[in-house]
């Protein structure tokens with residue numbers, strides 16, 4: 001019963017084209033070949049649609065993404081990705097080997113807890129005029145730690161030769177770094193992995209430049 005309901009009801013992603021955390025979920029859906037609907041939540045317009053009473057019911061943290069799936073609403077992109085991985089067929093986003101799995105989680109957490117929250121919109125709005133330097137500082141600090149870790153763990157992708165949740169976290173974070181004009185060429189492993197991953201269909205179709213809510217002037 002549960003399984004047939006899953007195949008009948010498409011998940012709904014409440015997200016924003018340029019949100020790196022929404023992009024993570026879009027990549028996971030694409031890698032697994034899952035069809036889903038998107039409901040745009042504009043983080044800028046009207047003071048931020050994530051702050052409305054209606055959206056707060058979906059995610060009390062007032063952040064995207066929120067995903068309606070299998071009769072529940074989930075937030076926190078890594079929880080969503082791991083749920084998708086545990087319940088859907090297709091390539092594994094967390095490796096079976098415990099060491100590799102821990103490395104995938106280590107890299108994902110470094111990005112999702114150690115970098116992205118410090119350059120998130122709400123934080124930058126509080127910082128005010130210094131916001132660009134602030135974001136650059138924390139992205140650089142994180143990438144300085146990430147580069148030697150990836151040198152150890154990477155094969156073709158972040159951990160060995162299989163795509164994983166770590167890759168799903170890396171590419172949107174590099175996109176953010178570039179938006180804040182961080183010189184990514186200082187980090188050759190990060191740069192190489194990002195270039196390789198951006199060639200893959202799942203990363204292309206989920207890119208911020210081609211989402212339903214991407215403004216015309218940012219479409220490519």
Ligand SMILES: N[C@@H](CCC(=O)N[C@@H](CS)C(=O)NCC(=O)O)C(=O)O
Pocket residue numbers: 019020021022043048050062063064065075076077078112117120121122123
């Ligand atoms: N840990 C959360 C972070 C979510 C998050 O920070 N979302 C950002 C966009 S990437 C957001 O909604 N920001 C809105 C705001 O700061 O007001 C996750 O992984 O889903």
